[in-house]
Amino acid sequence: MGGKSEPAKSESMATTTTSPDLINSSFFSFKSLKLKTKQQELLLRISILGLVYILAFIARLFSVLRYESMIHEFDPYFNYRTTLFLTEKGFYEFWNWFDSESWYPLGRIIGGTLYPGLMVTAALIYWALRFLRFFVHIREVCVLTAPFFASNTTLVAYFFGKEIWDTGAGLVAAVLIAICPGYISRSVAGSYDNEAVAIFALLLTFYLFVKAVNTGSLAWALASAFGYFYMVSAWGGYVFIINLVPLYVLVLLITGRYSMRLYIAYNCMYILGMLLAMQIRFVGFQHVQSGEHMGAMGVFLLMQVFYFLDWVKYQLNDTKLFQTFLRITVTSAIMVGGIALGLGTASGYISPWTGRFYSLLDPTYAKDHIPIIASVSEHQPTAWSSFMFDYHILLFLFPAGLYFCFKRLSDATIFIVMYGLTSLYFAGVMVRLILVATPAVCLISAIAVSATVKNLTSLLRTKQKVSQTGSTKGAGSSKASSKVTLDQSQPFQKNGAIALLVGVFYLLSRYAIHCTWVTSEAYSSPSIVLAARGAHGNRILFDDYREAYYWLRQNTPTDAKIMSWWDYGYQITAMGNRTVIVDNNTWNNTHIATVGRAMSSNEDEAYEIMRSLDVNYVLVVFGGVTGYSSDDINKFLWMVRIGGGVYPVIKEPEYLVNGEFRVDKGASPKMLNCLMYKLCYYRFGELTTEYGKPPGYDRARGVEIGNKDIKLEHLEEAYTTSNWIVRIYRVKPPTNRL
Amino acid sequence: MVKSTTKDARDLFHTLRSAYVATPTNLKIIDLYVCFAVFTALIQVAYMALVGSFPFNSFLSGVLSCIGTAVLAVCLRIQVNKENKEFKNLAPERAFADFVLCNLVLHLVIINFLG
Numbered sequence: 139m140g141g142k143s144e145p146a147k148s149e150s151m152a153t154t155t156t157s158p159d160l161i162n163s164s165f166f167s168f169k170s171l172k173l174k175t176k177q178q179e180l181l182l183r184i185s186i187l188g189l190v191y192i193l194a195f196i197a198r199l200f201s202v203l204r205y206e207s208m209i210h211e212f213d214p215y216f217n218y219r220t221t222l223f224l225t226e227k228g229f230y231e232f233w234n235w236f237d238s239e240s241w242y243p244l245g246r247i248i249g250g251t252l253y254p255g256l257m258v259t260a261a262l263i264y265w266a267l268r269f270l271r272f273f274v275h276i277r278e279v280c281v282l283t284a285p286f287f288a289s290n291t292t293l294v295a296y297f298f299g300k301e302i303w304d305t306g307a308g309l310v311a312a313v314l315i316a317i318c319p320g321y322i323s324r325s326v327a328g329s330y331d332n333e334a335v336a337i338f339a340l341l342l343t344f345y346l347f348v349k350a351v352n353t354g355s356l357a358w359a360l361a362s363a364f365g366y367f368y369m370v371s372a373w374g375g376y377v378f379i380i381n382l383v384p385l386y387v388l389v390l391l392i393t394g395r396y397s398m399r400l401y402i403a404y405n406c407m408y409i410l411g412m413l414l415a416m417q418i419r420f421v422g423f424q425h426v427q428s429g430e431h432m433g434a435m436g437v438f439l440l441m442q443v444f445y446f447l448d449w450v451k452y453q454l455n456d457t458k459l460f461q462t463f464l465r466i467t468v469t470s471a472i473m474v475g476g477i478a479l480g481l482g483t484a485s486g487y488i489s490p491w492t493g494r495f496y497s498l499l500d501p502t503y504a505k506d507h508i509p510i511i512a513s514v515s516e517h518q519p520t521a522w523s524s525f526m527f528d529y530h531i532l533l534f535l536f537p538a539g540l541y542f543c544f545k546r547l548s549d550a551t552i553f554i555v556m557y558g559l560t561s562l563y564f565a566g567v568m569v570r571l572i573l574v575a576t577p578a579v580c581l582i583s584a585i586a587v588s589a590t591v592k593n594l595t596s597l598l599r600t601k602q603k604v605s606q607t608g609s610t611k612g613a614g615s616s617k618a619s620s621k622v623t624l625d626q627s628q629p630f631q632k633n634g635a636i637a638l639l640v641g642v643f644y645l646l647s648r649y650a651i652h653c654t655w656v657t658s659e660a661y662s663s664p665s666i667v668l669a670a671r672g673a674h675g676n677r678i679l680f681d682d683y684r685e686a687y688y689w690l691r692q693n694t695p696t697d698a699k700i701m702s703w704w705d706y707g708y709q710i711t712a713m714g715n716r717t718v719i720v721d722n723n724t725w726n727n728t729h730i731a732t733v734g735r736a737m738s739s740n741e742d743e744a745y746e747i748m749r750s751l752d753v754n755y756v757l758v759v760f761g762g763v764t765g766y767s768s769d770d771i772n773k774f775l776w777m778v779r780i781g782g783g784v785y786p787v788i789k790e791p792e793y794l795v796n797g798e799f800r801v802d803k804g805a806s807p808k809m810l811n812c813l814m815y816k817l818c819y820y821r822f823g824e825l826t827t828e829y830g831k832p833p834g835y836d837r838a839r840g841v842e843i844g845n846k847d848i849k850l851e852h853l854e855e856a857y858t859t860s861n862w863i864v865r866i867y868r869v870k871p872p873t874n875r876l
Numbered sequence: 877m878v879k880s881t882t883k884d885a886r887d888l889f890h891t892l893r894s895a896y897v898a899t900p901t902n903l904k905i906i907d908l909y910v911c912f913a914v915f916t917a918l919i920q921v922a923y924m925a926l927v928g929s930f931p932f933n934s935f936l937s938g939v940l941s942c943i944g945t946a947v948l949a950v951c952l953r954i955q956v957n958k959e960n961k962e963f964k965n966l967a968p969e970r971a972f973a974d975f976v977l978c979n980l981v982l983h984l985v986i987i988n989f990l991g
Contacts, residue, residue, distance in 0.1 A: 354962060356951055356974035360981060398962055402951045406978060409944045413985045416936070423932060445950070453895040454888075462884045 186309055187296060191289045194316035197654070198285040198326045200662035205679075207281045207328070210664040212705060212722050214330035215712035218280050220248065221257045221330075225264055225276050232257070233419075239717045240707060241729065242699050242752065250419040251725065255372030256335050259283065284325040284334035291338045292316045295577065298345040301352065302550045303585050306592060311584035317653040320528035320576035323661045333573055336373030341577050343369050343379055344557065347407060348550050354399030359406035366407065367414035370421055377430050377495060378561075378574060383407070384437035386556050391444065395549060401445055408438050429483070429490050436475065443471050501567050509783055510724055513776040516570040525565075527660075528572050530652045531645050532583040536562075539582030542589045558582050591642060597635045666709070668766060668863075680764060683709065686757070686864035689857050690714035694755060701748060702757035703737070703770055703777065704730055710757070719751055727784065734781030737774070737814040738788050744813040745852040748869050755856060756867045760818040763827050763862040765837035772838065774814055775799060802841040810845040817867055820848050820855060825862075906953045910946045917942035937989040944982045948975055 201210070209218050224232040235249040263286075264279045292312040299308030315321060324333040346362035370376045387404050390396065412425045412434075425431045447467060454460050482488035490496075497503045497511060501519060505512045525533060536558065543551040561575035663669070668680040690700065691714050699717045700710055707721020720730050736747040748756070761769035770777075775790070782788040792808045793799070801809065801819075809815060823834040823846025834843045856868040899907075920938045929935050955963050955971035963971075 354955075355966075356948070356955070356971070356978055360974075360978050363981075398954045398960060402954060405947045406951060409940065409947055410978065410982060410985070413937075413940055413944065413982065413989065416933075417985065417988060423936065426936065450892065454891055455895075459884065459888055459891060463888055 183305065183309065187293065187312060190292050190296075190309075190312045190316050193313075194289040194292050195285045197317055197657055198288060198322060200326070200658050201664050202281065202327045204662065205664055205667055207278055208664060208666070209277070209280060209330050210326070210328040210666060211331070212665075212708050213332075214280075214328070216708040216722065217256055217330050217332070218277065219708070219712040220252065221260050221280055222276055224257050224261045229258075240711055240721045240723070241726065242717045242719050244726065244729065246723065246725070251723070253332055253370075253372055253374065253420060254418070255339070255368060255370075256283070256330070256332050258371070259287075259335055260330075280330045281328050284329050284331075285327050287335050287338045288316070288321065288325045291321070291341055291577070294338065294341045294345055295581065298341060298348070299581055299584055299588075301345065301348055302554050302581065303546075303588065307581075307584045307588035310587045311581045314532065314584055314587075314649075315577060315580040317650060317657070318529070318532070318576050318580055319653055319656040319661065320572045320579070322653070322657050323528070324573050326657070326662055328664055332373040333375075336369060336375060337573065337577065339365060339369035339372050340375075340379065340574070344553070347383060347403060348553050350403035350407065351400055351549050351553075354397075354402050356402060356406055359403045360410060362403070362407045363410035363414060366411035367417075370411075370415040371418050374494075375574060376415070378564075380425075380431055380434050382557060382560060384434045385560070386553050387437050387441065389552060389556060390549065391440070393552070395552075396444055396448070400549070401441055404441060405438065408434060427487065427489060428492075429488050430492070430495055432479070432482075432488060436479075439471075439475065443467065498564055498567050498571075509776070509779045510727060510730065513773075513780070517568050520566050520569045520572065524569060524572065527656065528576075529579060531649045532579050535583035535586045536579050538590075539584070539586035542585050543582065554578060554581055554585075587642065587646070591639070594635045594639050594642075597631060598639075668764075670764070680766075680861050680863060682859035682861050682863035684713065685859045686857065686866060687713035689859075690716055690755070690757075690866065693857070698754040699752050700755045700757055701733060701736070701751065701753040703733065703759075703773065705773075706757065706759070716755075719753065727780070731781045731784035734777040735785050735788055737770075737777050738781055738793070738812050740808075740811045741813055741816060741851055741853070745869070748852075749872070753869050756813075756817060756853065756869065758814065758817045758865050758867075760822075760862055760865055761838040762818070762822060762836040762843075763825065766863060767838050769818075769838060769863075770814060771801065771818055777814070800841070801836060801839055801843055803844040805844045815845065816848050816850060817853070817865060819843050819845065820850060820865070820867075822862075823847060900958075903953055903957060906949050906956075910949045910953075913942045913946035913949070917946075931991055933989055933991045937986045937991075941982065941986040944986075945979060948978050948982070951975070 209215055220232070220235075223235065233249045233254075235247075236245060237248045238245045240246050260276070260279050260283050263283065264274070264276050267274055267279070292315055295315045296308040296312040299305075299311035321337065324331060325337070343362055343365035346358060346365045350358035350362050366376070366379060369379060383404070387400065390400060415421055416423065416425055426435070447464060450463060451460050454463070479488070483490070491499070493503070493508045493511060497508070497517075511517055529536075540555060540558070543555050558575070558578035558581075561571070561578050565572045565575040666683045668682075670678050670680070672678045687710060690698075690710065694716060696715075697717070699719065700714070701719045702710065704720040704722055704724055707718045707723075710716060710718050711721065720726075720733050724730060732747060732751070736744045739747070759769045760771065761767055762771075775793070778788055778790050778793055782790055791797075793806055793812075795804055795806050800806075801815070819834075819836075822836075822843065826833045827835050827837050832842050834846045835841075836843050850867070852870055853867040854870055855865070857866040859865075917939050920935070920942065924935050952971055952975040954960060955966055955974075956968045958964070
């Protein structure tokens, strides 16, 4: 508080000196302003928070300004489609929706297999705006949901920082999280994904729970249960909350900080939160049956034991008797608990940790056993460069903040330390989870910044007061009473403090510059529209994806079935409005393996598989003409691995030459004849892609292709986009038998 | 060893009983309510053991409503107990209002979950 009112005074002084004609009229107000420091401070805080709110929103709007207001990537298209369905058909139809347009011929129970929080939130905002007579299109609401909730997250971060440390730390935390690239990466405008809302729900739940533990009020615990419910409805990552909170309670119990407030907060949140969470069909009974949730139940029972022991101890007032009682109870409780857990796990009633979360504890698990989880690029372990890229100065402010937290240990700081350490561990295992660690890193760094700045400015202010009371200037040599240790090296300390403050200011400004640059360059690309620089430096846009999907929408029969790799499934159903065989939900590994097998077999075998699945069109993505490297040929080995995981007839070494993946003349014959190769390179041998290179030069792989003379027997080319990125083929009906 | 344990157990029992008689009446009423709720939950578990657990959501909602209201009553007891230093600034009316609100939410969710 002291550091903040100083600039406020100079601010008000500056305004009055620059406008002399207002001095007379504002003379009274100036005098009254000067006295009420608390009101000035409140005004400053509210204006800072307001500016941070707006900043968080507009920092995420780069892609809307550069391209247009559209949904990015792959998963958001599914969320958009379900939100559209919700607003058109209503909640009952949405909750009981069985979709026959994906996973042909199996279909998908969408109502029971999604997290409805995001869609319901966007629909509510949409209906609220319509009620106020703002007739916006649902797509605009979807695109801007993420920045809106990012702004709300900054507010929650402010309150959380205030709870843990003080208002200064809260303000710094709000600013840091508003522009931190780790959070921006998944919440730009257009990234309409679960994490946009989930991070807000996560931070809100944690804040409400810490508030409940600090105050011991049932009302706050109820609020945290609702926060948990919102988190469960929004994202599968709620498992992090249901494990971190019990772990935190356990740590408090071990460090001897058991208190009545903790009992009230945890129990109310656990019971009500668990009941509310089970209302989401996708979660179902997991809270009592799945191994990932057993920790919470165990801690719940432990809390009952603790409370009971505490009550008995209070009643007895006799330590010796209590010790015997303690011995009996603890041994019996541990025995009963151990037997129950053992029985449950052995009989299979308590399911073990699912692959997705088990691979967090054992990172090598997915690579050996579940290739589909290992193939997603977001699930790879994080490199140091990613940490530096996403956090910048927060990376070294984090240990500094930890030091401050340990200096002033309380229930709240223990929580934030645990949150920070566990989330950083998981961020190291999987790139995607840097997002979950971001709020903790921002909060702890904010504590470091705020505490440092406060100490430095208090040094400056104390120095001023000392000089005003007339003590000797430059009394560096006097070794008199140094109760006020500032006296000894006065001039150097003031200069040192000013230098350090300038340094802090410089670091924070570099952070802001870095974050803006990262957001602009790396995280604002819609992925569905590609951009490149032409020969004269002008920007060229490749809108091939949408071109292909709209061609599908307008030129194919409405009941046509499209086969493609699972990455594009959501986009095809949302924009092309056609039935697909597999999509990004990846719930059925065998079905995906069947598609993978079809893509890796030669044309005749693939034709049989396609006839069995009623496929009418095949869609492939090819980057050879533009040099686009995320195309299907580069993903091909994953198709082989996933197909080979279910059908042993597909063997990965057959597609490699000496362990190397090649598409030129030296490629393996199986590779040169497989369906994916033929569909990607059909007629490519006649095309000259680069000046000075032979025709059929693949710019993405940097080689001339091996098999230029491709003939298709069972398929015919239906459409190739203008830059050859998406290629669509029609499956011909079987020839008449004579 | 066994004899001393049984003697200890009997001493324990007597001391507890005599200490418990001294608690104020409002706390004893809350304790009675907690025991009733837990007893109901045990009856439901015994019934489930007899006839099987289908439909599971009904069983869960029944048992959790009993456990939930017992836990909330214990929280009320903590907040109303005059001997707890941490809560001496909390008015008992506020504690009771919180208790009623949480129970309301609990039972609304139970009714939705009952199926």
